[in-house]
Amino acid sequence: MDEKTVSVPENLPQELFARAEFHEEKLEDTGFSNYSYWRSTINTFFKSTTVKVVVALVLIMAAYTVIYPMVTERDPYTVSLSAREWNLPPSREHPFGTDGVGRDIWARVWFGTRTSLLLSVAVAVFEVGLGVVIGALWGFYRKLDTVMFAIYNTLTNVPSTIYLVLIAYIMKPSVVTIIIALVATGWIREARWFRSRILALREVDYNVASICLNTPTRRIIGRNVIPHLVSLIIMDAALTIPYSIGSEVFLSYIGVGLPADLCTLGNLVNQGRSAFLVYPFQMIFPTMILCFITVSFYIIGNKFADASDPKNHL
Amino acid sequence: MKEKIFEAKDVVIKFNLRGKVLTAIRGASIDLYHGETLAIVGESGSGKSVFTKSFIGMLDKNGWVESGTMKMDGVDFSQYKTEKEWLAIRGKKIAMVFQDPMTSLNPVKTVGEQIREVITWNFGTEKEEAKRQAIELLRQVGIPEPELRYRQYPHQFSGGMRQRVVIATAIACRPRILICDEPTTALDVTVQAQILELIKRLQKELDMSVIYITHDLGVVANVADRVAVIYAGQIVEHGLADEIFKDPRHPYTKALLRSLPQLGVRGHDLHSIKGSPPNLYKEIKGDAFAPRNPEAMKIDYVCEPPFFKVTDTHYAKTWLLSEQAADYRRELEQKNGEQELLPAAPVDFSSAEKLVQVKNLTVQFKLGRSRFSAVKNVTFDIHRGETLSLVGESGSGKTTIGKAILKICHSSGGDILYKGKSVIGKLPRQEMAAFRKSVQMIFQDPMASLNERAKVEYIISEGLYNFRLFKNDRERQDKVAQAMRSVGLLPEYVTRFPHEFSGGQRQRIGIARALALEPEFIVADEPISALDVSIRAQVINLLNKLKREKGFTYLFMAHDLSVVRFISDRIAVLYKGQLVELAEAEELFAHPLHPYTNALLQAAPVPDPDVERGKKVAVYNPAMHDYATDLPEWTEIRPGHFIRANRAELESYRRRLEAEA
Numbered sequence: 001m002d003e004k005t006v007s008v009p010e011n012l013p014q015e016l017f018a019r020a021e022f023h024e025e026k027l028e029d030t031g032f033s034n035y036s037y038w039r040s041t042i043n044t045f046f047k048s049t050t051v052k053v054v055v056a057l058v059l060i061m062a063a064y065t066v067i068y069p070m071v072t073e074r075d076p077y078t079v080s081l082s083a084r085e086w087n088l089p090p091s092r093e094h095p096f097g098t099d100g101v102g103r104d105i106w107a108r109v110w111f112g113t114r115t116s117l118l119l120s121v122a123v124a125v126f127e128v129g130l131g132v133v134i135g136a137l138w139g140f141y142r143k144l145d146t147v148m149f150a151i152y153n154t155l156t157n158v159p160s161t162i163y164l165v166l167i168a169y170i171m172k173p174s175v176v177t178i179i180i181a182l183v184a185t186g187w188i189r190e191a192r193w194f195r196s197r198i199l200a201l202r203e204v205d206y207n208v209a210s211i212c213l214n215t216p217t218r219r220i221i222g223r224n225v226i227p228h229l230v231s232l233i234i235m236d237a238a239l240t241i242p243y244s245i246g247s248e249v250f251l252s253y254i255g256v257g258l259p260a261d262l263c264t265l266g267n268l269v270n271q272g273r274s275a276f277l278v279y280p281f282q283m284i285f286p287t288m289i290l291c292f293i294t295v296s297f298y299i300i301g302n303k304f305a306d307a308s309d310p311k312n313h314l
Numbered sequence: 315m316k317e318k319i320f321e322a323k324d325v326v327i328k329f330n331l332r333g334k335v336l337t338a339i340r341g342a343s344i345d346l347y348h349g350e351t352l353a354i355v356g357e358s359g360s361g362k363s364v365f366t367k368s369f370i371g372m373l374d375k376n377g378w379v380e381s382g383t384m385k386m387d388g389v390d391f392s393q394y395k396t397e398k399e400w401l402a403i404r405g406k407k408i409a410m411v412f413q414d415p416m417t418s419l420n421p422v423k424t425v426g427e428q429i430r431e432v433i434t435w436n437f438g439t440e441k442e443e444a445k446r447q448a449i450e451l452l453r454q455v456g457i458p459e460p461e462l463r464y465r466q467y468p469h470q471f472s473g474g475m476r477q478r479v480v481i482a483t484a485i486a487c488r489p490r491i492l493i494c495d496e497p498t499t500a501l502d503v504t505v506q507a508q509i510l511e512l513i514k515r516l517q518k519e520l521d522m523s524v525i526y527i528t529h530d531l532g533v534v535a536n537v538a539d540r541v542a543v544i545y546a547g548q549i550v551e552h553g554l555a556d557e558i559f560k561d562p563r564h565p566y567t568k569a570l571l572r573s574l575p576q577l578g579v580r581g582h583d584l585h586s587i588k589g590s591p592p593n594l595y596k597e598i599k600g601d602a603f604a605p606r607n608p609e610a611m612k613i614d615y616v617c618e619p620p621f622f623k624v625t626d627t628h629y630a631k632t633w634l635l636s637e638q639a640a641d642y643r644r645e646l647e648q649k650n651g652e653q654e655l656l657p658a659a660p661v662d663f664s665s666a667e668k669l670v671q672v673k674n675l676t677v678q679f680k681l682g683r684s685r686f687s688a689v690k691n692v693t694f695d696i697h698r699g700e701t702l703s704l705v706g707e708s709g710s711g712k713t714t715i716g717k718a719i720l721k722i723c724h725s726s727g728g729d730i731l732y733k734g735k736s737v738i739g740k741l742p743r744q745e746m747a748a749f750r751k752s753v754q755m756i757f758q759d760p761m762a763s764l765n766e767r768a769k770v771e772y773i774i775s776e777g778l779y780n781f782r783l784f785k786n787d788r789e790r791q792d793k794v795a796q797a798m799r800s801v802g803l804l805p806e807y808v809t810r811f812p813h814e815f816s817g818g819q820r821q822r823i824g825i826a827r828a829l830a831l832e833p834e835f836i837v838a839d840e841p842i843s844a845l846d847v848s849i850r851a852q853v854i855n856l857l858n859k860l861k862r863e864k865g866f867t868y869l870f871m872a873h874d875l876s877v878v879r880f881i882s883d884r885i886a887v888l889y890k891g892q893l894v895e896l897a898e899a900e901e902l903f904a905h906p907l908h909p910y911t912n913a914l915l916q917a918a919p920v921p922d923p924d925v926e927r928g929k930k931v932a933v934y935n936p937a938m939h940d941y942a943t944d945l946p947e948w949t950e951i952r953p954g955h956f957i958r959a960n961r962a963e964l965e966s967y968r969r970r971l972e973a974e975a
Binding site: 012014015016017018019020022023035036037040043204205206208209210211212213214215216223224227228313 | 332614
């Protein structure tokens, strides 16, 4: 540090060595940072190539399942009486071949995907929605603890398959029944999970400040707590989708799912299974689509969870 | 001059943050001499931690050393990349002690094992031998019963003891340089004094050089031989401790020293540095401090100053020292002729209405099956218009008392009266609303006290909505703008989100939120402890201004006595949930009676090297009181001066007061 006095620029104009103007108001602008939670989350999320590819594929597939049934003339339910149309291998005419009664599997797969996606999105929305609301109340009102834990223990200690089967037996098999059955077993887990999140947020200073300002609990939950959980809610919903599709497949597989004549991925896999040894493609194609949906939603959910953590906002 | 053992020269450190490259260190240089203690002082974001972390290759993964050299024993290690290369330096030559002792220790391993591992790892010592050495290290850092403590886990240690363990692991490999990064910031003042003492002792015993990073000028005065002041990624001034404290040359150093709350004069505004430290996103031209310096010269905005020599050991990076600035210097000197400020006479509030009365307040918490009293039998009054400070260390129950008064925390016994009416238990809706409107809180941590997902407009309007304090939206906006202006922020900022503000600004937004309701009584829970030194004065001045203009009554909590001296009318000292002493502020400083008050007063570091060097650390040991038969009572020993003592102690205190008179 001894030789650092050197390198003074020569010939500095003397008039610069006088008082400069001082702008007090301008100073407060220096603390300004342009960090934005959502922008950073989205940027981090789309930084990975995997995410870009998977999201693009899912969007294309979702769009296709919506558009295809509208434009196609092929009816997935049309049975052919001619045995020549039965169990055809994949060809230009039938990209995924036909099944044992001559129905086009390509058409059935996309109709089925549409049903399954709609079903799982509905389950995700209701399950997570119910979970958030009940979890918030559970977290904020200590008195609910006893009741809620009793319900939680009862529902989670009995295998969920048993309810699924029971509800599916009691009610008429339909899409609504499956949604009710899946939501009825799933909401409590979501509620418990959100409760623990909310308990951690509840004692934070800005909530205490809101209490001091006499803000009603309803608004504390709505304005202070839920907005902090939005990224978690999205992640959770994304992870619920593959789980519900899987459950639908499982229920159809054991025969208490949707009516067997309805196109769903579960029914397709189940029907393909019976012919698997002779015509493996009848099961392989629907299963591939099923795997793709499951894996891609898992990737999206997990990558989003990582991206929504401010620690990863680099 | 002593032998130079380490030299960092023109270091430039860059970070890649969200797609942008930021320069955190803009060409900083330091030298370190054998056996000395160098303190690096700076605010948060000044780059002091980043700078020293780069010496041991521990920059975050998105940061790198762009240029410059770091030399030790003739080897430049600034461009080391691999862990293997760094192992030759880290721990063996340079070791580091971090701020938070809990995060530097592994919670699932015994402390002994953690130290032993370091020894075995670095020297390949036999297990038994390493264990013996580890126990010896624990003894060396002042941990009693080291054989027993060796087998314990970090959670069984108190904060101060944990920091001692961290220091033991740091010195395990006999480093020649010990870097201490705010090692006492997370600790209580009395513990802090002990840790500082320990580091000094170890430095002598092990013949180390110490680099001490801190924002606390009191600590600097205590430990440093030399001081380097860092601002916006550059060292702006360095010199011997005496030179920096007594003859600061850089405008930033001067302003920093003048804005210390310890130097405040009652009834006058503290000298405060306006604005916030520069943001690294912005390009810095010329002298980084110029925009905050009312006395800056035009040249400061144009051209970066070089270092000018003051003495052989003292250099400052400011154009003020240039020969061409001689005229301007004279002009400043004439204008700033030292004028002695006379402290305003203390105001006696005892005849004013008792706004808050706390009577035998007890707060208990359930801890498993047992009960634990956080607050025991606390009694005090707060008169309208006064500022009462509650001073105590962490765990003393000061926040609990504040929250019990605010009805956020339950109370287990006693009574709290607000405007003469009891507010314990459930209140009728209307009364509760009226109470909420007139009592508000200011929080310690400005980062946690604002809702990140709401705009400032909503945050400040929240209370206005709850009490319908406006006729139409126009009136609400006016009220928000008025609140913003009274805390010194531009009303245009209301459309921004909290994360767009700096810590000090956020704290002021929190104050504006409370202000909008026009409360009468404000509980301020350590409102300045989390703020930077240059920001503290702003917030203290603001609180004082509001008190003058709006007639607020404050309950002010702090852990450091010296800080509250000039803002408080009366001070109460709290120890483990019990009040031990309460008196008018100046009276308490003139005649501290209780040994704990004395310990607190002595432990607080004073920003004056002469005072700090000769200081002995007093440790308060509650066992010194003989309360077996003669029970202590809360007694008024002099008018307005209360103390918790038994009869024998009162006797001796009275004698002492007489002798002092």
